[in-house]
Each structure stands twice: as C-alpha cells, then as structure tokens.
Amino acid sequence: MSFDYDLFVIGGGSGGVRAARVAAQEGAKVALAEEDRYGGTCVIRGCVPKKLMVFASEYAGMVEDARAYGWDIQPGAFNWETFRGKLHAELDRLEGVYRNILKNNGVESFDQRAKLADAHTVELADGTRKTAKHILIATGGWPSVPEFPGSELAVTSNEMFTLDKLPESLLIVGGGYIACEFAGIMNGLGVETTQYYRGAQILRGFDDEARGLISEEMCQAGIDVHLGTNVLEMRQDGDKIRVKSTNGQERLFDKVMYATGRNPNADNLGLEEIGVERGRKGEIVVDEYSQTSVPSVYAIGDVTDRVALTPVAIREAMAFVETVFKGNPTSPDHELIPTAIFTQPEMGTIGLSEEEAGEREPIEVYATSFKPMQQAFAGRAQRVLMKLIVSKETRKVLGCHIVAPAAGEMIQLAGIAVKMGATKEDFDRTVAVHPTMSEELVTLKTPVRSR
Known part of the structure; x- marks a missing residue:
C-alpha cells in the first residue's frame, strides 16, 4: 500500500520537530501538524521564557552587590513592558527558527490541529485526510488546575x-x-x-x-x-x-x-477509537521503543509522562528515528538524568537523593555548606550546598546535589562523571580548581554521616 508520507508527526515542540527533521534527513517523506505555536512548551511557554525571566529578576540583587564592591550604581525600577516586548520578540524569532528547520529539511507543515482517523490516517481540522506509514504523537502536556469554588x-x-x-x-x-x-x-x-x-x-x-x-x-x-x-x-x-x-x-x-501539576495533552486525538492505550493520568502508554499498542503509532515527550524534560523528549525523538528509519532498535536511556531547577538559589541534581539511596543500600554522605566568596564579600548571606551520596560497597557516586549560583552549569559537568560511574576516589583524585565553589566537590574528605 502506498502512503502520502512515511511519517506524520502531530506536535511541533522540541520532540516532534527533532523527529521530523532527522527522519527527513534520512530520506523519509515527512509532514508535521501543529495547532498552536512552533517550539512547544519549552520555547514558547516554558524553559526559554522562564530562564529569561529568571535572568531579569536577578539584576535587583546584582545592583546591591555592585555597590558593595565599590561601584556607584543606583537601583532603578524594573519596566515590565520593556522586558515583555523583548521577550516576545525573542520567542517570535525562535518560533521562526523552528519553522525554518522543518522547511529547510523538506518537511511539509500544517498549521492546524490533527487527530487520528485510523492506524495510518490523520485528519486535519479542515477535514483533509493524510495517510502515513508511521504516525508520531508529540503533543506534550498542559497545566491543570483542580476544580474548587472559584x-x-x-x-x-x-x-x-x-x-x-x-x-x-x-x-x-x-x-x-x-x-x-x-x-x-x-x-x-x-x-x-x-x-x-x-x-x-x-x-x-x-x-x-x-x-x-x-x-x-x-x-x-x-x-x-x-x-x-x-x-x-x-x-x-x-x-x-x-x-x-x-x-x-x-x-x-x-x-x-x-x-x-501538568496533564498529558492526549484528549480528542481519536486515540481511544483506534485502540491506543492510555494510562491513569491520561498519558499514552508506550513500550521501551516509544511504540503504542497500535504498531504504526508512536509517542514521545510529555504526552507519554515518562520524564517530562525537553532534552529527554529530544533523546526519545532520536531513538525513535534510529528504531523506525535506521533499522537500529534503540531505547531512550532514562537513567541518571542531570537536571537543573532555576529557583533562587538554583539547584542542580543527578542520581539518587540521600533518602532514596539510604533505602536501597548502605551509603556515606559527603556534604558542605558555606557562603560563597562573591556574595559573602557583598554582605549577602545566601548559603550554598555541595553534596555527594556514595555507595559504601562500590564507592560509586550515586547522587550529586548542588544548591548554588550556576548550579545548572555545574551539574551538567558533574553529571558526565556520575553517568560514567565515577567513584568517590575518582572525585578525590581530581585536582581542585581554586578559588571556585565547585572545587568543594573534589575536596570533601570525611563523610558527614552514614546510613
């Protein structure tokens, strides 16, 4: 049977766009439908604008710090309109980048909602039907508000x-x-x-x-x-x-x-009618190759409610293309994912918490908390935390937790070591970079407690 496309992707976020682009580069004929803005949660209403807002919000403290360092700077007022205008211009630019990625790789895109009519057919909002050998659902998630008065x-x-x-x-x-x-x-x-x-x-x-x-x-x-x-x-x-x-x-x-909380965006997609299984939270149930209960239909990203992180959706997209278009069955690796939380103070984390690790096996905890030099000099009292969870038996670092300015940058690099299976002694053998906050990770000599 001949199909209109080798792959039809529903959803133009990080996962969907990556799968469409890479499949097209492999020579597949690909189409993608997106009912809202290209770029998805991450680019349009998530990580990117949020991080820009975090940056904007941190300047108030920097002015105070600068004065403590001898700069004659007067605090001013924050102008939301000025910032918002620049923010939206940047999001428009990024959406254009995503659209161009598809166009430049020969992916046909439809700016409308799509749903499944059968295992190989997608119906667009205007009633047009398109057939595809494979269908990939990458429709993401959506914030949910519980029902109560008001x-x-x-x-x-x-x-x-x-x-x-x-x-x-x-x-x-x-x-x-x-x-x-x-x-x-x-x-x-x-x-x-x-x-x-x-x-x-x-x-x-x-x-x-x-x-x-x-x-x-x-x-x-x-x-x-x-x-x-x-x-x-x-x-x-x-x-x-x-x-x-x-x-x-x-x-x-x-x-x-x-x-x-956020819910998977999988309602009114025609899934139930064609027999795609959904889980307790409404997520699309997939196997280790992101395949649903209908063999021609796959799903990746937040709609599967596995690990709701942008880089994970992208990994799942790459594994999907390897599996379906390169004949190399690949399961995305969800173990030991480093991640950052852009709270103030920021946190970077990989692996097990002290509590989780202690329930699994005997561990040692190495930790230090202190006031970083830059802020301490300026009279600000934000504490930082550097913490390693170590297996008593294998000496492997099971978890690394950092609360500090730029913790996200640090955990990316510490994450490589932990993912490789580094031991506490590997950390100890590494010479400290002085004076930095992160040097504390390699100079933790004695455990603060065992469990």
Missing part, C-alpha cells in the same frame, strides 16, 4: 509570560519546581509574593537537605511561604481575588497562579 479565577504558568502588567501581589499555589521558580522570579521583579503548598516541604522528590535549604533561602529573600496550606475557595472582590485557605486565613491578591 478555580476559574486562577492563571497558570502559560499566562505569566503575557501579563499586561505585573501584579502588586501574587499567590502561587504549588510546591514543585515551576511554582518555586516563579516565586523567585516574581519576588525578584518586586512583586509581593506568597506561596501555598499543601505538603510538608517544597520540591517533593528532591534531596531533603537541598530542598530544605532552598525553602529557607526563599523565605529569607522575602517570599511568604506557607507549607501544609491549601486553597479552599476563591472569589472576585473588586479587582482583587479573595482567597480562603486551610490555614484559617482570608487574603486578597491581585493574581493567583496555580502550578499544581
């Missing part, structure tokens, strides 16, 4: 990049990395920021000592963090939102942002 008044991270003006007061509900990153950003931009999280400590799933330090520093920076607290109801009160919460308080905020 929940429709909440915004999500999606709307934070397009605000007309900065609110004077903001409540952020949630304790994951998106909630904590936005708390740091908004606080840094001068917004009076409150955070409610129903759990006992923010950043669940990360190393306890590291998240404890981040929580403390967020409070020190002026974020009003309430743990063990959830919203009961919200209602409009003039131009503000009145929020009633489980801690017995009723407070007024200009805006309320929910960051309490």
